Amino acid sequence: MSTDIDYADVQGTILRGYRVDMARHFILSITDAAGARAFIGQMVSGAPGVPQITTAARWTEKPECFVNISFTAAGLAELGLTTAQLGKFDAAFQRGATADYSAETVGDIGESAPAKWIGGMDDGTRVHVVLNLWVEEEAEVLEKVTAKLRAAFAGCMRELSAHDARALPDNQVHFGYRDNISQPTVQGAPPRKHPIPDDQPVVATGEFLLGYPNQSGGITSVSPAELSKNSSYAAFRILEQDVAGFESFLATYAAEAKVDPEMLAAKVCGRWRNGNPLALQPTEPGTPLPMSQVNDFTYVNATDAAADDTLGLKCPIGSHLRRNNPRNAGVVGTDSAHHRIVRRAMPYGPAYDPAHPDTTPRGLIGYFINASLTNQFEFLTGQWNLASDFVKSAAAPSGSPAGNAYYNVSGQDAFLGVNDPSNPTGPNYSSFTLAGPGAKGTGNTTIAGFSRMITTRGGAYCFLPSITGLKYLSTLVPTT
Numbered sequence: 001m002s003t004d005i006d007y008a009d010v011q012g013t014i015l016r017g018y019r020v021d022m023a024r025h026f027i028l029s030i031t032d033a034a035g036a037r038a039f040i041g042q043m044v045s046g047a048p049g050v051p052q053i054t055t056a057a058r059w060t061e062k063p064e065c066f067v068n069i070s071f072t073a074a075g076l077a078e079l080g081l082t083t084a085q086l087g088k089f090d091a092a093f094q095r096g097a098t099a100d101y102s103a104e105t106v107g108d109i110g111e112s113a114p115a116k117w118i119g120g121m122d123d124g125t126r127v128h129v130v131l132n133l134w135v136e137e138e139a140e141v142l143e144k145v146t147a148k149l150r151a152a153f154a155g156c157m158r159e160l161s162a163h164d165a166r167a168l169p170d171n172q173v174h175f176g177y178r179d180n181i182s183q184p185t186v187q188g189a190p191p192r193k194h195p196i197p198d199d200q201p202v203v204a205t206g207e208f209l210l211g212y213p214n215q216s217g218g219i220t221s222v223s224p225a226e227l228s229k230n231s232s233y234a235a236f237r238i239l240e241q242d243v244a245g246f247e248s249f250l251a252t253y254a255a256e257a258k259v260d261p262e263m264l265a266a267k268v269c270g271r272w273r274n275g276n277p278l279a280l281q282p283t284e285p286g287t288p289l290p291m292s293q294v295n296d297f298t299y300v301n302a303t304d305a306a307a308d309d310t311l312g313l314k315c316p317i318g319s320h321l322r323r324n325n326p327r328n329a330g331v332v333g334t335d336s337a338h339h340r341i342v343r344r345a346m347p348y349g350p351a352y353d354p355a356h357p358d359t360t361p362r363g364l365i366g367y368f369i370n371a372s373l374t375n376q377f378e379f380l381t382g383q384w385n386l387a388s389d390f391v392k393s394a395a396a397p398s399g400s401p402a403g404n405a406y407y408n409v410s411g412q413d414a415f416l417g418v419n420d421p422s423n424p425t426g427p428n429y430s431s432f433t434l435a436g437p438g439a440k441g442t443g444n445t446t447i448a449g450f451s452r453m454i455t456t457r458g459g460a461y462c463f464l465p466s467i468t469g470l471k472y473l474s475t476l477v478p479t480t
């Protein structure tokens with residue numbers, strides 16, 4: 001099957017980074033299904049007055065705003081999809097983000113539990129639509145388009161909440177790291193305007209769009225056909241970051257591990273805060289590497305021992321980077337190309353000022369996009385981020401006395417883990433290993449007992465229909 005993609009049929013955020021500084025996400029509940037179908041139709045009709053859904057088609061002039069829309073399983077049911085049709089959708093999508101199984105799988109427990117989610121997201125049955133608006137950086141445009149959208153959905157959907165995001169300088173996230181460096185290169189997708197080359201395989205289109213072969217050669221489809229090709233799934237997440245807690249973690253545990261706090265910051269992430277990867281820059285942050293180098297690395301090199309990091313001596317196997325994309329390292333669950341994810345999230349809340357500590361909520365909000373919530377978002381979050389036994393036993397090219405990868409990872413992801421300090425024998429006890437050379441982990445330093453630093457404040461499992469799919473939904477005649 002051809003992987004030529006009709007970009008004009010794909011919602012833009014799936015395949016394109018919009019390179020904007022502001023976003024507003026509306027969480028909506030359908031109150032009038034016929035009106036909601038008409039609203040969807042207007043957004044793909046070219047009708048003047050109603051903001052149109054942005055596609056992945058090339059533009060000659062950058063639009064003043066970008067609009068995309070997604071639906072939960074409850075939302076598709078409201079619009080008229082039958083139980084039999086919904087039964088063919090991704091299993092995680094069907095159960096939704098607030099289901100107990102989903103929450104336990106991805107670590108949304110305790111303070112992160114769906115019952116505590118903000119903005120009406122605690123009740124997944126009421127969350128039907130996530131409507132997204134991005135603008136370059138003009139607040140007036142954000143307000144102008146917001147007013148138009150609100151006028152258009154007012155009679156048919158109730159606004160449960162709206163959530164703003166604002167980019168921080170230099171693409172930073174609230175812990176001070178440079179973000180937006182590594183994204184999968186999707187076969188057939190429009191080339192990035194400012195490409196960041198890497199040494200990783202191009203990922204099959206079907207890992208991000210339904211209707212194309214995926215990494216396993218299978219094609220995911222749903223019924224009806226109109227909703228299948230060029231559609232995608234996403235986990236919408238609101239992740240609150242405890243910046244003061246993170247800085248205090250660095251100070252306390254760097255002293256315990258006898259490393260510089262900046263080194264510990266780099267070790268838990270896999271990149272220094274300036275974006276340089278530990279894989280290439282293992283001992284000091286240095287000056288930011290050129291974009292041509294900053295993502296161009298792998299972890300295993302069987303022919304060059306100096307370039308090899310099988311054991312995680314440079315970049316810990318349990319770092320956020322390696323857990324979320326082990327690249328060419330040996331892991332349980334096929335390989336990393338089967339579990340890539342497109343990240344379209346942006347910081348929210350004011351920058352933290354250590355001179356004036358505050359508790360204003362701040363964090364990261366947006367979509368984590370994939371063709372299978374079960375095999376990508378949930379697998380990644382629930383397995384590689386919440387477990388330490390995902391790495392395959394492997395020695396460095398120099399031989400086993402230098403150690404074995406299996407021993408060099410502990411606990412959960414420092415960012416995405418549950419990291420419960422209260423129960424040292426429990427499965428969620430926080431622990432992080434800085435590997436040193438030596439058989440069976442004898443050269444390792446492990447820090448433990450730190451608190452969770454990122455709390456889930458909201459979420460929804462979403463379906464991003466193609467433009468054909470949106471037109472289908474807009475004219476759907478529900479069976480009674």
Ligand code: HEM
Nearest residue numbers: 173177178179180181182239321324325364368380381454
């Ligand atoms: C507040 C929450 C989060 C923070 C602060 C955070 C931070 C970061 C940072 C600083 C990077 C390095 C920049 C880059 O390589 O582009 C990164 C990379 C990455 N993160 Fe996160 N992240 C968060 C949530 C998540 C979630 C929820 C997922 C997946 C479900 C995820 C998956 C990834 C992936 C796949 C990479 C790129 C790894 C690679 O290709 O080498 N992150 N993250």
